[in-house]
Amino acid sequence: MKDDTKVGCVGALIFLAIVGLLTLFSRPAHAEIASWYQDGEITASGAPFDPEQPVCAHRTLPFGTVLRLKRRGRVAYCIVRDRGPWIATRHLDVSRYVARRLGMIRAGVARVHVERVS
Secondary structure (H helix, E strand, C coil), rough: HHHHHHHHHHHHHHHHHEEEEEHHHCCEEEEEHHHHHHCCCCCCCCCEEECCCCCEEECCCCCCCCCEECCCCCCEEEEEEEEECCCCCCCCEEEHHHHHHHHHCCEEEEEEEEEECC
16 A cells, blocks of 8 residues: 555656646747738748748747747647737737638737747
8 A cells, every 4th residue: 555655646746747847848828919911022031921821920029930829729830030010009910821720811800829839
């Protein structure tokens, strides 16, 4: 009986350590207002803009940052390649491709949960 208790305690400690490490290294998601755009030829990073690619614009995140966006059970990934949006109440501009994946084409503007992946 004592050996079973020790094994259970060790297993619980290992589980708590793993959860603690995952919590320490995870980046929390937060909600932001996003809109979508399709106009432009060259992004602020110098890359050509293609509205059918998973790209987005953010005011401060470094170019190349990968974001996971979630909205109503839908998920899309995008790469920060541009600067904007330039409307104060919005935090993120996504390409038409990302907007379609999130189901926000018709709305134009939507609240999305943003998580920085890299």
